[in-house]
Amino acid sequence: MIEKISIRPGKSDYCIPKIWLLKDYDGEVKIESGKAFVEPSQYFHSVIQWILEKKESGVDYTKSVSLQKGVTDRSWIKSAIVYSCLPRCTAAYNHKGFGRFEVDDIFGYRESGTFLKMIALLPHFYRLGVNTLYLLPITESSNLFRKGEIGSPYSVKDFLRIDPLYHDPLLDGWDVEDEFLAFVEACHILGIRVLMDFIPRTAARDCNLILNHPEWFYWIKVDELVNYLPPVIPELGFCQPTKEIMQKLYDRPEIRNHLKKFCFDPKTTDPEKWDKLRREITDQSLIPAIIRHFGMITAPGFSDWINDPQPTWDDVTFLRLYMDHPFIASGKVGSDHPPYVLFDVIKSSNFPGKVPNLELWNYIASIIPHFQKKYGIDGIRLDMGHALPDQLQQSIIKNARDYDPSFVFIAEELEMHRSKEARESGYDAIIGNSWWMLPRIPDKTYEFIQSESLRVELPYIAAAETPDTPRIFSRDNGKYRFLIPFLCCFAPNGIFMINSGQEIEETQPMNLGLDNNACGRFTLACEDEFQGKLAFFDHYVLHWKDSEIVGFLSELSKLRNMFSDLILHGVYRPVYLSWQDGKTANISYWNEHNGVIVIANLDANERTMEIDLEKTCNAGLVTKIRSWRYGEWFEENADKIIRCSLKGYDFALYEVSYNLVVKT
Secondary structure, eight states: OGGGOOOOOOOSOEEEEGGGSOTTOOSOEEEETTEEEEOHHHHHHHHHHHHHTTOOTTOOTTSOHHHHHTOOOOGGGGGOOEEEEOHHHHTOOOTTSSSSOOSBOTTSOBOSOOHHHHHHTHHHHHHTTOOEEEEOOOEEEOOTTOSTTTOOTTSEEEEEEEOGGGOOTTSTTOOHHHHHHHHHHHHHHTTOEEEEEEOOSEEETTOGGGGTOGGGBOEEEGGGGGGOOOOOOGGGOSBOOOHHHHHHHTTSHHHHHHHTTEEOOHHHHOHHHHHHHHHHOOTTSHHHHHHHHHSEEEOOBOOSSBTOOSOOBTTEEEBOOBSSOOGGGTTTSOTTSOOOOOTTTTOTTTSOOSSBOHHHHHHHHHHHHHHHHHHOOOEEEETTGGGSOHHHHHHHHHHHHHHOTTOEEEEOOOOGGGHHHHHHTTOSEEOOSHHHHTTSTTHHHHHIIIIIHHHOSSOEEEESOOTTSOOGGGSGGGTTTTHHHHHHHHOTTEEEEEETTGGGTOOSOSOOSSSOOGGGGOOSOTTOTTTTOOTTTSOOOOOOOOOHHHHHHHHHHHHHHHTHHHHHHSEEEOOOBSOOOSOEEEEEEEOSSEEEEEEEEOSSSOEEEEEEHHHHHOOOEEEEEEEEETTEEEEEOOSSEEEEEEOTTOEEEEEEEEEOOOOO
């Protein structure tokens, strides 16, 4: 598919960041202040040729990397170097080169992200050493009840359709599905796997499934919408519901009043009227028509935590996974009561009903195989999978692995101690909490490296930042921008991840979901057109520039690959230091002849210490030691003592070669 990409020649006025250019780009180009003006057909053709040069004959790159190679195990995720991105933002740019951002500009260029431009960014990802791309949702999202200018990618209108916004007008006559296929194929040619986000518990308030299956959703009287909130129970505080709590809650007046807001779906309410309406409308005019004719609307979502301070999720609604009420509500809510949303209903893993909505379950479990067979994706991060009924969760995983045994599932699990449950459920990795602990220097950083990361039973995402958290460059004026990624690269059981924009010193978060507050969206200069905007809900363009961090992260990726066998299969040992006060993070991995030692100063002051190799690993005859500092290697004395001096928040890596001394 990628070989078929052809763009008509045009003017040399297509503006891109200079950093997007191939290293030896030989097309027409004019450089101005970090911007490059190119002729688009030459530019994209050069990138495509660069990719195709790496193509091997006889390989079907439209299949997953593992299916291409006949690999059946899923251990590849442990050595993944992941780049997390929201393509509509990552590949966005003002291609006019002047004025303000426009989705489609006066020259006919699409300035929001497209898959054609994601292909053009592959050399950049390749330079970073990335071998896995993790894409936030790219399926068609809704414009109804949207937050911000464009709305959340998690407000899924059509589970099977790629969002048309990702089509690039430069590809005249192309279909966005084919553009995505060409993108995945290009990734696979470069040996880059593709992970996607999958959201099985919620959908957009006007999801296209409503047209044929309104009974798969929860409905409230439209007059109740203005005051629709989850019930507040102040004396319980912020907590997760238990069976004991839920049984008592059903007797409370707040809960009884909440349940009165709900009604049966339009099809159940008046089948003939619904059938007539359904034949006259489209999914675009669906919700307004239902409001007009039935006086009802899909219920907004909310958290399954009691007394959660976050507002209702007005752009999404829950899918109705059971056709009856939770078993816990027996004797409290009659079977003739309309389906409703409550803390137990939306945590059906703990509060199931007796009658599964099997038709919906089968549909949900068929979505991932659709993307596997059509596009060749390599894995999924399953959104809130732990809240699903276990049978449905297992069906989702089984269906995907029946087609591709090496298909990876990452659990949206932030608590490291729950990795055991995730492993038993069939997941290969979890998100974890490195993004929270590592920047809390020194105490939590030290605890994470020396303790928390060692107890986990699945690999976790080791990241200085994620799409939901503050940027590492906005924390403490960016003074940890080198230190935290360095620790992520070598953290025990970690999967090294770079978040889109991290490599160019972006400060504006993409979302405020984790470890942030309302003020966290204001990190840019007042005159910046993107001040206060969040990529999850608004059009946003990263502040592309060539940064020293690009080279640094590239070096970390090389180190990760260089020592991958030691990190994944070597013996972990804490490092024996001449003194320790909880402010020197230390990691080491060893095999019979080699070792790698990681030391990081978690203090603002310089400190000097000695590393005792004999006590650390019982090394025999040390034959060679060399140290790595910011891209340079230095030879050290081949001794059993390494003398290490680190400035504030500095770090070092040592490679040790030795021969075991066998005592006779």
